[in-house]
Amino acid sequence: MFAHTPLRLTTLTLLAIGSLAYAFVAGFFGLEILAEIAILAILVIALDLVAGFGGMVSLCHGALMGVGAYAFTVAANEAGLGAFPAMMLAVALSAALAFVIGAICARSIGIYFIMATLAFGQMAYSFVFQSPLFGGDDGLSGAPRPDLTAIGIDLTDSRAFAIYAIAMVALTYLVAAATLRSGLGRSLVGLHHNEKRLRALGLTVWRAKATAFAISGALAGLAGCLAAQHTQYISPGLLSWTVSGEALVVVILGGLGTLVGPIVGAVLFVVLKHEISAITPYWHAIVGLILIAVVMSRANGVFGFVEARMAARKSKPVLQKANADA
Amino acid sequence: MTADLGFWVLQTLNALQLSMLLFLLSVGLTVIFGLMHFVNLAHGSLYAFGAYMAASLAGVLGYWGGFLLAPLAVAALGAVLYFTLIRSQRRAGPMAQVLITFGLIFVAVDATRLIWGDLPIGIAVPAVFEGQLALLGVTYPIYRLFIIALGLAVLAVLTLVLTRTQVGAMIRAGVDNDQMAACLGINVERMFFLVFVVGCALAGLAGAVAAPVLSVTPDMGLQILIPTLIVIVIGGLGSLKGAVAGSLIFGFVQTFGAVLLPTFNSVLIYALLAAVLVIRPEGLLPAKG
Amino acid sequence: MLETRTLTKSFGPIHVTKGVSLRLEKGERRVILGPNGAGKTTLFNQLVGELTPDSGTILLDGADVTSLRVADRARLGLSRSYQKNTLFDGLTIGENLGLAAAVALGKGQGLWRDPLQSAEVRETVREVAAQVDLAAFLDMSVKAVSYGIRRQLEVGIALATRPKVILMDEPTSGVGPEMSKGFHRLLKALPRDLTVLIIEHDMDLAFDVADTITVLNYGEVVFDGLPEAARQSQMLKDIYLGAWEDA
Numbered sequence: 103m104f105a106h107t108p109l110r111l112t113t114l115t116l117l118a119i120g121s122l123a124y125a126f127v128a129g130f131f132g133l134e135i136l137a138e139i140a141i142l143a144i145l146v147i148a149l150d151l152v153a154g155f156g157g158m159v160s161l162c163h164g165a166l167m168g169v170g171a172y173a174f175t176v177a178a179n180e181a182g183l184g185a186f187p188a189m190m191l192a193v194a195l196s197a198a199l200a201f202v203i204g205a206i207c208a209r210s211i212g213i214y215f216i217m218a219t220l221a222f223g224q225m226a227y228s229f230v231f232q233s234p235l236f237g238g239d240d241g242l243s244g245a246p247r248p249d250l251t252a253i254g255i256d257l258t259d260s261r262a263f264a265i266y267a268i269a270m271v272a273l274t275y276l277v278a279a280a281t282l283r284s285g286l287g288r289s290l291v292g293l294h295h296n297e298k299r300l301r302a303l304g305l306t307v308w309r310a311k312a313t314a315f316a317i318s319g320a321l322a323g324l325a326g327c328l329a330a331q332h333t334q335y336i337s338p339g340l341l342s343w344t345v346s347g348e349a350l351v352v353v354i355l356g357g358l359g360t361l362v363g364p365i366v367g368a369v370l371f372v373v374l375k376h377e378i379s380a381i382t383p384y385w386h387a388i389v390g391l392i393l394i395a396v397v398m399s400r401a402n403g404v405f406g407f408v409e410a411r412m413a414a415r416k417s418k419p420v421l422q423k424a425n426a427d428a
Numbered sequence: 429m430t431a432d433l434g435f436w437v438l439q440t441l442n443a444l445q446l447s448m449l450l451f452l453l454s455v456g457l458t459v460i461f462g463l464m465h466f467v468n469l470a471h472g473s474l475y476a477f478g479a480y481m482a483a484s485l486a487g488v489l490g491y492w493g494g495f496l497l498a499p500l501a502v503a504a505l506g507a508v509l510y511f512t513l514i515r516s517q518r519r520a521g522p523m524a525q526v527l528i529t530f531g532l533i534f535v536a537v538d539a540t541r542l543i544w545g546d547l548p549i550g551i552a553v554p555a556v557f558e559g560q561l562a563l564l565g566v567t568y569p570i571y572r573l574f575i576i577a578l579g580l581a582v583l584a585v586l587t588l589v590l591t592r593t594q595v596g597a598m599i600r601a602g603v604d605n606d607q608m609a610a611c612l613g614i615n616v617e618r619m620f621f622l623v624f625v626v627g628c629a630l631a632g633l634a635g636a637v638a639a640p641v642l643s644v645t646p647d648m649g650l651q652i653l654i655p656t657l658i659v660i661v662i663g664g665l666g667s668l669k670g671a672v673a674g675s676l677i678f679g680f681v682q683t684f685g686a687v688l689l690p691t692f693n694s695v696l697i698y699a700l701l702a703a704v705l706v707i708r709p710e711g712l713l714p715a716k717g
Numbered sequence: 718m719l720e721t722r723t724l725t726k727s728f729g730p731i732h733v734t735k736g737v738s739l740r741l742e743k744g745e746r747r748v749i750l751g752p753n754g755a756g757k758t759t760l761f762n763q764l765v766g767e768l769t770p771d772s773g774t775i776l777l778d779g780a781d782v783t784s785l786r787v788a789d790r791a792r793l794g795l796s797r798s799y800q801k802n803t804l805f806d807g808l809t810i811g812e813n814l815g816l817a818a819a820v821a822l823g824k825g826q827g828l829w830r831d832p833l834q835s836a837e838v839r840e841t842v843r844e845v846a847a848q849v850d851l852a853a854f855l856d857m858s859v860k861a862v863s864y865g866i867r868r869q870l871e872v873g874i875a876l877a878t879r880p881k882v883i884l885m886d887e888p889t890s891g892v893g894p895e896m897s898k899g900f901h902r903l904l905k906a907l908p909r910d911l912t913v914l915i916i917e918h919d920m921d922l923a924f925d926v927a928d929t930i931t932v933l934n935y936g937e938v939v940f941d942g943l944p945e946a947a948r949q950s951q952m953l954k955d956i957y958l959g960a961w962e963d964a
C-alpha cells in the first residue's frame with residue numbers, strides 16, 4: 103500500500119527545492135527544459151497511479167494528454183472560453199474519456215489491457231489526425247496561457263511559466279497521493295494483487311477501475327493543457343501511442359509504483375535527452391538500450407533501486423539476528 | 429462509380445493484397461504469443477529489417493536473391509534475439525516484454541538509420557512480374573497479384589504443417605495447454621525456438637515482398653506494428669484462423685473504408701477493434717476455449 | 718437463510734452438480750463432506766456467483782440471487798474463504814483484513830478518507846485478528862509468514878466482511894493438528910446468528926461443530942441429516958472407506 107516513507111518525503115523535498123531554485127537562476131533554455139520536465143512529470147504521475155498501483159498498464163495516456171491539449175486549445179480559441187475554464191473543460195473531457203475507456207477495458211487484463219488501451223489511444227489519434235476540425239496533420243497553434251496579471255504574474259514569461267508548471271506538478275502529486283490513500287486507492291492496489299478476492303468481498307470492480315482511470319486521465323489531460331500552453335502549438339503526434347510508450351519508459355526508469363520515482367525518471371529522461379541529443383542523433387537507440395538494461399536488471403528503476411537498497415540495509419540487522427537464533 | 433464492377437474488383441484485390449501482407453506479419457506474432465505468451469512489439473522492426481535486407485541484396489544479387497536471403501537474415505537476427513532477450517524474458521510478464529521489445533524498436537529504428545540512412549529506398553519490381561494483367565475488366569499490377577498468391581501459398585503451407593504434421597500437432601498442443609505439452613515430453617524449448625525463428629522469417633518475407641510496393645523507410649516497422657496488433661487482437665491471440673480472419677477484416681475495412689468513407693477511414697478500424705474488445709475480449713477466433 | 722433448489726452444472730460431459738437442493742436456517746452450522754472431486758468447491762462457486770449454474774435457483778435470505786453478480790451477493794452478506802489461499806500477497810496481514818473490512822463497509826470506492834484509518838475498520842481488524850489469532854502478525858507481509866498463518870488469514874478475510882452467511886472451503890487443509898484445533902475453537906466462538914457452511918475432510922471437526930451434515934458424491938446429495946445419523950450410515954462408510962478409517 104502507498105505510504106510516504108522518509109526517503110520519499112526527502113526526495114520530494116529535494117525535488118521541490120531543487121526545481122524552484124533552478125527556476126530562479128536558469129536562463130531561457132533551462133527554463134524551457136524545466137517546463138518540459140514538469141509536463142512530463144504530470145503525465146507519468148498520472149500513468150504510475152494506474153499502471154504502478156493498479157496494474158493497469160496503459161498505452162493510451164499520450165492520447166488522453168493529447169485530448170486535453172486539443173480540448174483546451176479549441177475551447178480557448180474557438181469557443182472563446184477563458185484559459186482556466188478551458189482547462190477545467192479539457193480536464194473533465196479527458197477524465198470522461200478515460201472513464202469510458204477504463205470501464206470498457208475493465209474486463210481485460212495483462213496484455214489484453216495493454217492492447218485495448220493502445221487501440222483506444224490510436225482511435226483518438228486517428229480521429230484528431232483526420233478530422234478537419236482540428237487542423238489535421240498541421241495541428242493547431244495559438245493556445246493561450248492563463249492570464250494571472252491580476253495577481254502580478256505574467257505567464258508569458260518563461261520563468262513564471264516554469265514555476266507555474268512546477269506548482270501544477272505539486273498539485274498533481276497531491277491529487278495522486280490523496281487518491282492512493284482513499285478507499286478507491288486502497289481498492290486499486292488490492293485489485294492489482296487479487297481482483298477475484300476483491301470482487302468476492304463486494305467491490306464493483308469495473309467501477310473502481312474506471313474511476314481510477316478517470317482520475318489518472320484527468321491528470322493526463324492537465325498535462326495536455328500545460329503542453330499546449332507551453333509550446334502554444336499542438337499536433338496529433340501528441341496523441342500517438344509512442345508518446346504513451348515513452349511515458350511508460352519514464353515510469354519504468356524512475357520506479358514503477360513509487361509515485362516519486364517517475365518524477366525522478368522525468369528529470370533524468372529530459373535532461374539525458376537534451377544532453378545525448380547534443381552529441382549524437384541516435385538518442386532513441388540509447389534510451390532503448392538503457393530501457394532494456396533496466397528491465398533486464400529487474401531493479402525497479404532508479405528510485406526503486408535506491409528504495410530497495412535502503413530497505414535491505416534496514417532489515418539486515420534483523421536477518422543477522424534471525425540467523426544467529428537459528 | 430461505385431456501381432461499376434471494375435471498381436469492386438480493383439478494391440477487392442487491393443484489400444486482399446493488404447490482407448496477405450498483414451497475414452504474413454501477424455501469423456508469426458500470434459503463434460509466438462499463443463505458444464510462448466510472449467508479446468513482441470519489435471515484430472514490425474523485423475519486417476523493416478527484411479525490407480532493407482531485400483533492398484540491399486537486390487542491388488547485388490537481383491530481386492530474387494534478396495527475396496530468398498532476406499527472410500534468412502531476419503531469421504538469423506531472430507535467433508540472436510531469442511537467445512539474448514526473448515528466452516530469459518519469457519516468464520517475466522507482459523509488462524517487461526512490452527518494455528524490452530519497445531526498447532528494441534528504438535534501437536532498431538536508429539540502427540537502420542545508421543546503416544541505411546534516413547532517406548527512403550526503393551527497389552524495382554522483378555522483371556517477370558512487371559506490367560499489368562487484365563482481368564474482370566480491370567488491369568492490375570502483376571506483382572501485387574504475386575503478393576496475394578504468395579500469402580495464400582504461405583497460408584496453405586502453414587495450414588498443412590499445423591494440421592498434418594507432428595510438429596504442427598505439438599505446436600497446437602502447446603498453444604492449447606503448455607503444461608500438457610511439457611508433460612507429453614515435447615521438447616518445448618526447441619519448439620519455441622523453431623516457432624520464433626519461423627515467425628521472424630515470415631516477417632522478413634513480408635518485408636521483402638513489400639519493399640517494391642512501399643518505400644523502405646526507418647519507421648516502416650513502427651507503422652506496420654499497429655495494424656498487425658489490431659489484426660491479432662481482432663482475430664484472437666494465438667490462432668492461425670484468427671490471424672487469417674483478422675487480416676481479411678483489416679484489409680477490407682481499411683481499403684473499402686478509404687474509398688467509401690474517406691473522412692472516418694482510420695477511425696473505422698479502431699472502432700471495430702473496440703467493438704470486438706467489448707463484445708469478445710478474447711478476439712473473434714481465440715486459440716483456446 | 719441460504720437455500721438452493723435443484724442446482725445443476727456440468728463442464729462439458731462431466732456433471733459436477735446434479736440437482737442439489739439445500740436449505741440452511743439462520744445460525745445453522747452445516748458441514749459438507751464428500752470425496753475429492755465430488756463437486757463441493759464447484760457448489761461454493763455457484764453459491765457465491767463465480768460460476769453460473771446451468772439450472773436451478775439460489776436463495777439468500779429468501780431473495781432469489783441466482784442472477785446476481787459476485788459483488789452484489791457479497792454485499793447481501795455472503796462471504797467465502799477459498800480452498801486455495803486467495804490473499805492480497807503484497808500487503809501486510811493488517812492491510813488484508815482492513816481492505817476486506819473497508820470494501821464490505823462500502824468504503825472501497827470512496828475518494829476522501831483513508832478507510833484503513835477509520836475507527837470502524839480498525840475495530841473490525843482488531844476483532845477479526847483476535848478471532849483468527851493473527852493479532853501478533855498484523856504488520857507482517859503476507860509473503861513473510863508461514864502457510865498456516867496464511868490459512869488463518871484466508872478465513873480472517875472472509876470474516877472481516879462481517880457476513881450473515883459464511884462459506885469456508887476446507888479451512889484446515891494442509892495445517893497441523895494444533896492449528897486445526899484452533900479452528901475448532903474459532904468456529905465454536907463464532908456469533909450464534911452467523912450461518913456457516915464448511916467443506917471439511919476432518920471428521921472430528923465435522924462432527925464436533927456441525928448441526929447438520931450434507932454429503933456430496935459425484936455431484937449429488939447422498940446424505941442430508943444430523944451428525945449422529947451420518948455417523949451410523951453404512952452407505953457413507955462405503956463411499957468414504959478410506960476417509961472414515963483415517964478419522
Ligand SMILES: Nc1ncnc2c1ncn2[C@@H]1O[C@H](COP(=O)(O)OP(=O)(O)OP(=O)(O)O)[C@@H](O)[C@H]1O
Pocket residue numbers: 728731733751752753754755756757758759760800
Ligand atoms: N472449471 C472447470 N472446468 C472443468 N472441470 C472442472 C472445473 N472445475 C472443476 N472441475 C471438475 O469438477 C469436478 C468437481 O471439482 P470440485 O473442485 O468441485 O471438487 P471438490 O469436491 O471441491 O474436490 P476437492 O475435495 O478435491 O477439493 C472435478 O472433477 C473437477 O475436475
Ligand SMILES: [Mg+2]
Pocket residue numbers: 757758759800886
Ligand atoms: Mg474443493
